Amino acid sequence: AQTVTQSQPEMSVQEAETVTLSCTYDTSESDYYLFWYKQPPSRQMILVIRQEAYKQQNATENRFSVNFQKAAKSFSLKISDSQLGDAAMYFCAFSNYGGATNKLIFGTGTLLAVQP
Amino acid sequence: GAVVSQHPSRVICKSGTSVKIECRSLDFQATTMFWYRQFPKQSLMLMATSNEGSKATYEQGVEKDKFLINHASLTLSTLTVTSAHPEDSSFYICSADGLNQINEQFFGPGTRLTVL
Numbered sequence: 298a299q300t301v302t303q304s305q306p307e308m309s310v311q312e313a314e315t316v317t318l319s320c321t322y323d324t325s326e327s328d329y330y331l332f333w334y335k336q337p338p339s340r341q342m343i344l345v346i347r348q349e350a351y352k353q354q355n356a357t358e359n360r361f362s363v364n365f366q367k368a369a370k371s372f373s374l375k376i377s378d379s380q381l382g383d384a385a386m387y388f389c390a391f392s393n394y395g396g397a398t399n400k401l402i403f404g405t406g407t408l409l410a411v412q413p
Numbered sequence: 414g415a416v417v418s419q420h421p422s423r424v425i426c427k428s429g430t431s432v433k434i435e436c437r438s439l440d441f442q443a444t445t446m447f448w449y450r451q452f453p454k455q456s457l458m459l460m461a462t463s464n465e466g467s468k469a470t471y472e473q474g475v476e477k478d479k480f481l482i483n484h485a486s487l488t489l490s491t492l493t494v495t496s497a498h499p500e501d502s503s504f505y506i507c508s509a510d511g512l513n514q515i516n517e518q519f520f521g522p523g524t525r526l527t528v529l
Binding site for chain 2: 339340405406
């Protein structure tokens, strides 16, 4: 069974600084998807970034980028130029490629605080 | 695009009553919808996967007779909590996919259920 581990329950970063959130996962599959979701206080889940495992290039979305290390099964999220609006719970998630359903397996989350 | 709504956003009910939560995909057809439960400061726990026109697939440990799921159309899934008790109080979130092939799920804003 696949598992997703986020070892940092809480992180803090100064406004305008850079922070990296860690995520590791375990799977025997070779094709899969990885996601970072943000859950602000409103509790609306928002997709931050996604990575297809077959792509070697790390995904980037504006200030958000990932460091995807397939062999190490690591998928960290880097937030550059942190803003107050980035304060939220961040969840790393895994999904198998293909198959009957697209179930997401979530990590336990990292609560990010942004200090002004 | 890809908006998912949930109704109601908050509900308070007496112990022993049943509560229905609706999940709608507003601008796309969702072949599959998912229901999650989230306790305070915890991750999302998948309860069941709902496919249009067929029976839902429940995760291990989730009571089928307590959490009734119906997916009658490609835009609507409902979760009914039957004979609710205080321990059923939680935040319930639905999501939908079917929009693309990259396993992305689109989340509703959630429903806070309080059972007195």
